[in-house]
Amino acid sequence: MAKTVVIQDINATGATERNDGWWVEPLMVLGGLGLFIVYATWAAIQGEFYAMEKVEEIIIPAGANAAEFVRPYLSPICSPDLPRWFPELFSWYQWSPAFLILPFPGAFRATCYYYRKAYYRSFFTTPAACSVGGQPSPLSKLLGFTKKYTGETQFPMYFQNLHRFTFYIAALFMVILAYDAYQGFFGWEHIGYADGKNFHVGVGSLVILGNVVLLGLYTFSCHSWRHLLAGKLDCFSCSDFTSKRFDAWKRQSFLNEHHMLFAWVSLIWVGFTDLYIRLCAMGIWQDRILF
Numbered sequence: 008m009a010k011t012v013v014i015q016d017i018n019a020t021g022a023t024e025r026n027d028g029w030w031v032e033p034l035m036v037l038g039g040l041g042l043f044i045v046y047a048t049w050a051a052i053q054g055e056f057y058a059m060e061k062v063e064e065i066i067i068p069a070g071a072n073a074a075e076f077v078r079p080y081l082s083p084i085c086s087p088d089l090p091r092w093f094p095e096l097f098s099w100y101q102w103s104p105a106f107l108i109l110p111f112p113g114a115f116r117a118t119c120y121y122y123r124k125a126y127y128r129s130f131f132t133t134p135a136a137c138s139v140g141g142q143p144s145p146l147s148k149l150l151g152f153t154k155k156y157t158g159e160t161q162f163p164m165y166f167q168n169l170h171r172f173t174f175y176i177a178a179l180f181m182v183i184l185a186y187d188a189y190q191g192f193f194g195w196e197h198i199g200y201a202d203g204k205n206f207h208v209g210v211g212s213l214v215i216l217g218n219v220v221l222l223g224l225y226t227f228s229c230h231s232w233r234h235l236l237a238g239k240l241d242c243f244s245c246s247d248f249t250s251k252r253f254d255a256w257k258r259q260s261f262l263n264e265h266h267m268l269f270a271w272v273s274l275i276w277v278g279f280t281d282l283y284i285r286l287c288a289m290g291i292w293q294d295r296i297l298f
């Protein structure tokens with residue numbers, strides 16, 4: 008016999024006739040995103056151990072400064088290490104480079120079309136799922152997000168429309184992170200690794216490579232990139248160039264279908280990469296050189 012659900016207040020948070028596990032996904036998003044935000048904030052405040060330098064192995068040529076040397080492993084949440092790249096410009100700066108870096112990938116993720124849906128439901132609960140009642144969560148009230156949802160046409164939600172511009176910055180970050188991955192393989196010479204060669208493959212090299220690949224999949228499966236490739240065209244067959252763009256658009260659409268998956272796997276891997284480098288730099292784990 009069908010179960011009858013009597014709802015007292017259809018607007019109460021969680022009020023629904025749905026009897027599936029609609030609450031699982033928002034709960035997982037709340038836990039996953041919450042954990043990452045807490046971890047990244049702690050790592051930024053902690054401000055040390057974000058690069059593996061093997062300080063005790065550095066062979067410093069006469070007159071050189073250890074700080075000038077390239078490090079094979081650098082955490083993605085502190086890359087680029089701007090204070091080290093531009094020491095004169097940042098001579099006044101005494102904190103972790105993460106505070107200078109994180110706002111940019113943070114803005115890219117915060118304005119991502121997938122993440123918007125996920126955190127609106129999980130963090131703001133108005134509503135937490137389709138066909139489920141919802142009232143503003145304590146966090147919504149704290150931030151003053153208690154008015155009726157009006158799309159992204161009013162403050163502060165219209166900042167979400169900046170996503171396309173955050174994509175440009177994220178694409179630039181991919182170049183920097185690719186350079187970091189290169190250093191994970193070729194950055195050994197300057198730290199005076201025992202055999203004096205500059206090419207080595209360590210577990211950390213592969214971890215950092217995995218990070219750049221997964222972040223690349225996330226970044227280039229973005230809806231804004233799809234729009235730029237050819238989504239904004241009115242005619243795909245009007246010229247050779249638009250036909251080629253259409254082909255690229257079709258290929259990118261395959262990635263775009265898996266955007267949510269890439270969003271999560273890349274986020275988890277960023278956290279793991281930082282943790283791996285941090286624990287190695289602290290001497291708790293040891294990076295294994297494979298060859």
Ligand code: FES
Binds near residue numbers: 119122170266
């Ligand atoms: S839509 Fe998710 S990163 Fe652009």
